[in-house]
Each structure stands twice: as structure tokens, then as C-alpha cells.
Amino acid sequence: MQIINMTQVNKTQIMQAAQISTDSLPIGWGGILAPVYNGNVFELHPLAVRSNHRNQGIGRAIVTALEDEARNQGGLTIYLGADDEIGDGETSFANVDLFDNLPGKTNDFTAGTHQSGFYLKLGYKIIGVMPNANGIGKLDIYFGKGLR
Template sequence: MMKIINMSELDEAQLHQAAEILTDTLNIGYPTFKDAMEEVREHLVPDNTLLAVVEGAAVMGWGGILAPEYDGNVFELHPLVVREDRQGEGIGGALVEALEGAAREQGGLTIWLGADDESEAGETSLAGVDLYDDLPAKLAEFDPGTHQSGFYFKLGYKIIGVLPDANGRGRPDIFFGKRL
């Protein structure tokens, strides 16, 4: 039976599982287990809310909302990862729903996230193009392709900004937000 728990309740082996999921699913940002473990430890502090989906002793996925900004009105969703062999089962959606609930309970009005389109080939219609040339038109015709933005659209998130060339020429960071 799966349940969502606070990551502060995880034992060391489960924290290692969480780091492995991060490396396996976001290996551009966290190429080594050491990088992923540092990310877990850095965010596992009282100001942040980190939740994990566990099945027995196994971690299926995890995510967090970072300490609130803008006088407590805005929370950043970071990170959100689900084991590759368990994606498409609703785990990510359940985590996002629980994290949004936690943000609301803390007085949040908005939740946002950044989703890099950083692969060499690009995943969205915003990759490999000059975003300084008529960005509104490019956003109006946005195609998520294989990018996680399709997942966030299904959960009610909207594009609220784009940072061109954030990850190199033609590789933007796309910002999504949702009113809580």
C-alpha cells in the first residue's frame, strides 16, 4: 500500500533511494549519487516541506516545496521525481496535490516551478529557437513535446515566464505557476 509521508521520517536507506531516483530521472542536473545526496540533504531542513511516496520500505517518488517567498505568498515546487518504472501511475500527481495542500496550509497563494529544456536536442518547441524574437507568438504555439510541461499542464499549471538560453544557447528554463 502506498502512502505519502514527510521525508524527515525516512531512514538512511530510504534517503539513499530518494537520491538514486533524483540521479536516475534528472541526471543532467544530478549526474552522480553524491550530487543527488547533497540535494536531498540541502533541502531536508525545517523551512522546506519534503514529501515521499513510499510502498512498504521502498521510495517510489518524492518532491518538495521550498521555504516561502514574498511574505509567505509564494512557494517553489522543487524537485519532483518519480521512479522511472513507476511513472504514469499517478504518483507524481498525488505528490503535487499534497505539496499544493501543504503550501495552502502555510498561507500560500501561488506555487511555481522551473522546468529546464536543457537536453542537447531539446524537448519543447521553445528549444533551439531565438526566444528574443517574438516570444509571445512562440508561447501561443507552444508544444510540450516530450518535456514534463505536458504533465504540469494537466495539473492546471500555466507558463508564467521563460528564461532564454539559461542552459546554453537555445536551451531555456520554462517557469510554470498555479494559483492555490
């Protein structure tokens, strides 16, 4: 796995990136943004794995490498946001009034085929939601993980 220092791109954009390649073709890629909260918090963004290479540990390897990099830079927390759409891949939060009893809905959360299942397996927890962020019933779900 290759860790790419991208601080020369723009400190407010992707700071570090990890890439897995085969035959010089990237099959998975992810990044962390420049830290916030006095260097304590990093955002994992983006993460992409070619569809024909999923479920092979590539995403896990990239996320682990980026978590290690954030930890090495003094990070205490890493987080990410994930869109929840209505239809294929939706979670139990999709198209639900999250202003009513959010704690109860969080306790009963099911990922379905949404990428949130992947992050939950890696130890991430739901730390918040933004209802209707992408339209009525289409929210963003925020996941976080401690790095210490």
C-alpha cells in the same frame, strides 16, 4: 502519503517534502522550498518519480499534497522551473530565439515528451522563460499555478 516537515534542515532549503513508498523503498519524492514574497509564493522543487513507476498517478499525488501544504501555510501561488534541453524531450521553445515574439511562441507552445506536459495537465501555466539559461538554445521554462 507521508508529509515530512524538513524545517530543521535549513529554512532556505526544502521546507516540506512528500514521499510515496512501497516496501520501504521511495518510489516518488517532491518538496517545496521555504516561501518568498511575504509567504505568498512557494517553489515546487524537486519532484522525482522512479521511471518504472511513472504514469501511475504518483507524481500527481505528490504535487497535489505539496500544493495543499503550501495552501495550508497561506500560499497564494506555487511555481517551478523546468530545464528544456535540445534533443529528446525538447519542447517547441528549444533552440528558438525567444527574444522575438515570445507571446506568439507561448500561444503555440507544444510540450513534446518534456515534463512540461505533466505540469500543464495539472493546471500549471507558463509564467516565464529564461532563454539560454543552460547554454545556447537551452532555456528554463517557469510554470505557475494559483492556490486559491
